[in-house]
Amino acid sequence: MRVLIRAVGKIREPWIRDGIAEFTKRLSRYCRVEIEEVADAPDTLPVERVLQEEGERLLARIRPSEFVVLSALDGERLDSLVFSSRLNQWLEEGGAQVTFVLGGSNGVSPAVTARANARLSLSDLTFPHALARLILLEQVYRAFRIRSGEPYHK
Numbered sequence: 001m002r003v004l005i006r007a008v009g010k011i012r013e014p015w016i017r018d019g020i021a022e023f024t025k026r027l028s029r030y031c032r033v034e035i036e037e038v039a040d041a042p043d044t045l046p047v048e049r050v051l052q053e054e055g056e057r058l059l060a061r062i063r064p065s066e067f068v069v070l071s072a073l074d075g076e077r078l079d080s081l082v083f084s085s086r087l088n089q090w091l092e093e094g095g096a097q098v099t100f101v102l103g104g105s106n107g108v109s110p111a112v113t114a115r116a117n118a119r120l121s122l123s124d125l126t127f128p129h130a131l132a133r134l135i136l137l138e139q140v141y142r143a144f145r146i147r148s149g150e151p152y153h154k
Contacts, residue, residue, distance in 0.1 A: 001031035002097040003140055006061055008054045008104035009040040011130045023137035030144040033137070036061055040104045047106050055109030058101060067094025068116045071102045071132060075119035083120075084143035090118065102132055 011017050024033045038057035041050040062068060067090055078086060090098040100120075101112065113119075122135055145152035 001091055003027070003031050003033050004066070004097065004099040005033070005035045005102065005133065005136065006058055006099060007035065007037055007102040007129070007133055008058065009129060010037055011133065013130055016130045016134050019134045020137055023134070023141050026141050027137070027144065030141075030148070033140075035133075050104065050106050051109040054104050054106075055112045058103075058108070058112055059115060062099060062101075062115060065095070066097065066099045067091075067118075068099045068101055069118045069120050070108065070113060070116035071100065071122055071136065072108075072113070072116075072119040073121060075121035077121045077124075080139065080142050081146060083139060084146040086118075087140065087143045088147060093117070100136060102129060102136070105129060 011020065020035070024035070027033050038054065038061065041053040043050075045053070069090060076086075087098065101108070101116065103112065122132055122139070127135065142152055
């Protein structure tokens, strides 16, 4: 199984990089995790242009066969048990692979939203995008533990 995360921007905070590395390592017994970053557009550009440029970079990396789950404010809100079940479903639909897309601070372009097979909200709270990546990985790890019947979902 393979979980891909395609995200806008680099992780600058060492503690978040460490957390991402930890959960990537933990997940290695369940699946292969790949994280691909695309450059974020300069804040000096108009928002529409930022969304277009970042969207083009994201879409250039996504193959037509990929099952794409977009992190979005208006996405489906799931508890961890339902997320585990849904992740299984997405992996089946994606041929044992799922791609999560995390946009930049301005969101994503309409083209990226249209490409998504599913939309997921990580929370009603607002997180820095780097932290959202870490939270997503932790939830994917939790989902695999739940799936395996291992005690982690308390």
